[in-house]
Structure formats: structure tokens, C-alpha cells
Amino acid sequence: MSSEKNSEKYLRIPPWLRVKLPTGKTFNSTAKLLADLNLNTVCQNAKCPNCWDCFSRKVATFLIMGNNCTRNCAFCNISPGKIDPLDIDEPRRVSEAVTRLGLKYVVITSVTRDDLPDGGAAHYAETINRIHADHPDCTIEVLIPDFKGNLDALKAVIAAGPDVINHNVETPPDLYGEIRPQADYKQSLELLERVKKLSSIHAKSGLMVGLGETDEQVYKVIDDLAAINCDIITIGQYMRPSKHHPAVKRYVEPAVFDEYAEYGKKLGVPHMFCAPLVRSSFNAAEAFEKL
Incomplete structure (x- = not known):
């Protein structure tokens, strides 16, 4: 292996990505509440670096329809595996968790369920x-899969009336073959464009950097999202969940994230949320309030 590849494999985590674990009992009580209700969260399943922060504030992003995925995106810690039948009681338990956590802003995402004719849209x-x-006073954001381009599935989610529909493009299209082989960049853009054309619901999307993309490719994705009137764009640093996932190719300086944000603002994107530890659901309420 070349010295260049070695340097990529063993990049040191920079100080701005080192998360200080909070102290206190709230984290454990949040985790126990979710376990008692038999609910999954993307915070835990995807090994989000902000999990300690969010759980300590009684905030969680619910992961519905199981904890195994029908796809196998290279960056993701949620693995393919045995797909369970839909749990018809899950919506009630999610709502109970909202009550017990005292949430005013609720974020719901899911594994991708290509095994279902509607991709799980009815369950959403x-x-x-x-x-x-x-x-009735809660604000609801959903982070949905692409439903394989199924327009009726998207319409079912729209009809339920969430306040924000998020769908992440994840990475520039040139990397889809390696990073997101079962998805289609144009299909993802089309989904977001349909949200804007068919409803007054806010459209949101995000991507990671550090997977091998260039800054020019990042700017092109921002161009594409701005062109379809995306309301919120999030950009954060890819962090390798395990040694079995792609190595981090670069750690992007915080100042560069500021440049991404300024670029999007100049294109008219209402809110750009860009920083190393940004994830699509992190501080989602604050991002929505800034619209």
C-alpha cells in the first residue's frame, strides 16, 4: 500500500470533531425510555456523534419500520439483514415517546423498505x-427514503401533512456508484422537486463531505438543490462508523463549511446549516425556526 493510501487510512480525527461526553442522568433516562417503548433511533443505530448531546436534552430521531435495511449504502452503520413485518403499534409508541419526552419538534426517519410496494409510505x-x-401543536419533520420514485407513495406522506420533508442526496452523483449504488441522484432531486410542486411543505436535504468528493462537486450539489427551491441544506463531515466502512478521505476545515453556507445563501437557499458535526436531524428544530 502506498504512503498516500496509508495517510488516508490513518487520518487523525481533528480537535473540532472530538466530542466531549456530557455528564448527568438525562442521557440514561432517555435511552431507558426508548428501550422501554421498544423504539429504535437513528441516533443509536447509525452511531451519530451527537447522540450524547441530543439524548441529554431529551431529543431523539425515531427510526421506524425496523432496524435492518433493504439497501447497503457504504457510509451507513445500519446494515442489511432480516426484515421484520411492520409493527402496527409503532405509531402509538412513537407518539407516547413524544409525550414522555415533552417534544415540540418531532423528527422521524426509517430504514429503506424496498420490500414494501409503497416503501413504507403508509406507515409514515x-x-x-x-x-x-x-x-396537535407539534411540528413534524420526516426524513424519508426515495420510495424508488413512487409518486403515489410520496403523495401519501404529503397528505399526512408533515411540516418538513427531508430526503438526503448524501454525496455528489459521481460517487453514487461507490457510496450509494442502489440509489439514483436524479431520482432524489425529483422527489424534493415534487415536494415543492405538490405542497407548501418545506423541503430539506443534506450531504456529507470526506468521502472523496471535491469542493467543486459540493458546490454543484448546492446548485442543484437551490435550483429546485430546497428550503434547508445540511452539510456535515463523514465519520467512519467502523473499520468495515470507507475510510475518511479528508477532514474539512470549519472555515470551508462556512464557505459552503455562504455559497448557498448567495443562491437564495433560505437556510444553510453547515458545520463538521452537522447531521440532517441534528438541531432540526433550530434550523426550521430560522426559515
Whole structure:
């Protein structure tokens, strides 16, 4: 192996990515509450670096429809495996967690369920409807898969009336073959464009840097998202979940994230949320409030 490849494999984590673990009992109580309700979170399943911060503030992003995925994106810690039947009681338990955590802003995502004809859109709608019924003042954001381009599936989610529909493009299209081989960049853009054309719901998307892309490719993705009137764009640093995942190719300086944000603002994107530890669901309420 060349010295260049070795340097990529053993890049040291820079100080701005070193997370200080909070102290206190709130983290454990949040984790126990979710376990008692038999709910998954992307915070835990995807090994999000902000999990300690969010759980300590009684905030979590719910992961519905199981904890195994029908796809195998290279960057993701959620693995393919045995796909369980949909849990019809899950919407009720998510709503109960909203009550017990005292959430005013709820973020719901899922594994990708290509095994289902609608990709799980009806289950999303049931979860949204249950929260609306139990918590009419709650703001709801959903981070959805592409539903394989199924327009009726997207319409089912739109009809349930979330406040934000998020769908991440994840990385520039040139890297899809390696990083996101079962997805289609144009299909993801089309989904976001349909959200804007079919509803007044805010559209949101995000990507990671550090997977081998160039800054020029990042700017081109921002161009594409701005062109379809995306309301919120998040950009954060890719961090390798395990040695089995792609190595980090570069750690992007915080100042460069500021440049991404300024570029998007100049294109008219209402809110750019760009920083090393940004994830699509991290501080989602604050991002929404800035619109």
C-alpha cells in the first residue's frame, strides 16, 4: 500500500470533531425510555456523534419500520439483514415517546423498505397522523427514503401533512456508484422537486463531505438543490462508523463549511446549516425556526 493510501487510512480525527461526553442522568433516562417503548433511533443505530448531546436534552430521531435495511449504502452503520413485518403499534409508541419526552419538534426517519410496494409510505402517514391527533401543536419533520420514485407513495406522506420533508442526496452523483449504488441522484432531486410542486411543505436535504468528493462537486450539489427551491441544506463531515466502512478521505476545515453556507445563501437557499458535526436531524428544530 502506498504512503498516500496509508495517510488516508490513518487520518487523525481533528480537535473540532472530538466530542466531549456530557455528564448527568438525562442521557440514561432517555435511552431507558426508548428501550422501554421498544423504539429504535437513528441516533443509536447509525452511531451519530451527537447522540450524547441530543439524548441529554431529551431529543431523539425515531427510526421506524425496523432496524435492518433493504439497501447497503457504504457510509451507513445500519446494515442489511432480516426484515421484520411492520409493527402496527409503532405509531402509538412513537407518539407516547413524544409525550414522555415533552417534544415540540418531532423528527422521524426509517430504514429503506424496498420490500414494501409503497416503501413504507403508509406507515409514515400513520405515524404522522397519530402524532397530529395526540399532539396537535407539534411540528413534524420526516426524513424519508426515495420510495424508488413512487409518486403515489410520496403523495401519501404529503397528505399526512408533515411540516418538513427531508430526503438526503448524501454525496455528489459521481460517487453514487461507490457510496450509494442502489440509489439514483436524479431520482432524489425529483422527489424534493415534487415536494415543492405538490405542497407548501418545506423541503430539506443534506450531504456529507470526506468521502472523496471535491469542493467543486459540493458546490454543484448546492446548485442543484437551490435550483429546485430546497428550503434547508445540511452539510456535515463523514465519520467512519467502523473499520468495515470507507475510510475518511479528508477532514474539512470549519472555515470551508462556512464557505459552503455562504455559497448557498448567495443562491437564495433560505437556510444553510453547515458545520463538521452537522447531521440532517441534528438541531432540526433550530434550523426550521430560522426559515
